[in-house]
Amino acid sequence: MSTTQCQVTRLAGALGAEVRGIDLGNPTLPDIDGVKALLVEHHVLFFPDQRLDVDQHVALGRHFGELEGHPHLKNPITEHPELFELVASGGGVADEWHTDITFRPDPALMSILHMVKCPDVGGDTLWTNLHVAYDELSPPMQDLCEGLTALHDALPHNRPDQMTIHPVVRVHPETGRKLLYVNEHFTRRIVEMNASESEMLLSYLTHWVQNPRFTVRYRWTEGTIGMWDNRCTQHFVLNDFEGERIVQRVTVMGDEPIAAAAPRWQPWIREGRLSATSRHDRQLFNYLKNQRED
Numbered sequence: 001m002s003t004t005q006c007q008v009t010r011l012a013g014a015l016g017a018e019v020r021g022i023d024l025g026n027p028t029l030p031d032i033d034g035v036k037a038l039l040v041e042h043h044v045l046f047f048p049d050q051r052l053d054v055d056q057h058v059a060l061g062r063h064f065g066e067l068e069g070h071p072h073l074k075n076p077i078t079e080h081p082e083l084f085e086l087v088a089s090g091g092g093v094a095d096e097w098h099t100d101i102t103f104r105p106d107p108a109l110m111s112i113l114h115m116v117k118c119p120d121v122g123g124d125t126l127w128t129n130l131h132v133a134y135d136e137l138s139p140p141m142q143d144l145c146e147g148l149t150a151l152h153d154a155l156p157h158n159r160p161d162q163m164t165i166h167p168v169v170r171v172h173p174e175t176g177r178k179l180l181y182v183n184e185h186f187t188r189r190i191v192e193m194n195a196s197e198s199e200m201l202l203s204y205l206t207h208w209v210q211n212p213r214f215t216v217r218y219r220w221t222e223g224t225i226g227m228w229d230n231r232c233t234q235h236f237v238l239n240d241f242e243g244e245r246i247v248q249r250v251t252v253m254g255d256e257p258i259a260a261a262a263p264r265w266q267p268w269i270r271e272g273r274l275s276a277t278s279r280h281d282r283q284l285f286n287y288l289k290n291q292r293e294d
Contacts, residue, residue, distance in 0.1 A: 016216030019045055025053075099186075102164075109230060117244055166257045196280075
């Protein structure tokens with residue numbers, strides 16, 4: 001497949017395109033190469049009227065890398081080790097902005113979602129372009145963020161013990177572009193700042209990336225395949241619908257976040273005696289202690 005052999009329609013100024021004229025259930029190697037090129041250009045792609053079965057969906061994902069089911073959440077209907085399933089009636093509505101699985105040192109590289117069942121109205125998903133979010137920060141804010149790292153954990157999955165540190169500004173490995181890499185769902189703390197400073201900066205950055213100018217909103221139809229680059233996007237599901245909504249996703253793992261610059265400061269360690277407010281630093285302190293012991 002070349003970009004001239006299929007119909008590609010841009011959906012927003014910041015990111016997103018709808019692609020027709022390719023059969024993802026039986027793709028050729030040129031098809032896969034074409035999709036990869038489009039994904040680098042548009043960051044999130046939508047392929048209507050595909051209706052893949054589970055085996056086709058998994059086979060499609062394997063063209064892009066190693067697949068892994070969700071590390072914490074169980075599928076409510078379909079049993080498959082490489083497939084993750086979300087059912088709205090079982091609480092499967094991801095209505096906080098996030099990049100998938102950033103609580104791991106090797107987070108998700110990309111995701112491929114099949115909209116199996118969706119309501120007639122509502123349940124749209126939004127994505128935001130983290131490159132543009134970084135580019136539109138002021139130079140002083142860019143400079144500050146490039147010298148920082150952040151602690152991420154799996155608290156939303158009731159696993160706050162699973163943590164890692166990533167750069168606040170990372171570089172996309174294929175394009176070299178810088179992007180913001182913090183999200184409201186999994187990011188807990190700026191490592192080099194005290195708790196109140198961290199809260200202030202993280203609140204600003206996680207709301208900044210939600211600016212509508214950086215986003216695309218997609219209205220689903222059943223049988224559509226959506227795929228996105230987890231390295232440079234976040235997404236959010238609108239919980240505004242009635243009825244059932246079932247999605248199946250394969251997740252390509254193996255990302256290795258590379259910092260735009262080395263941290264310019266040491267991790268912030270509270271000095272002096274313990275007090276009631278020491279609890280705000282306990283998680284970071286324990287993580288750093290465990291890292292030194294390992």
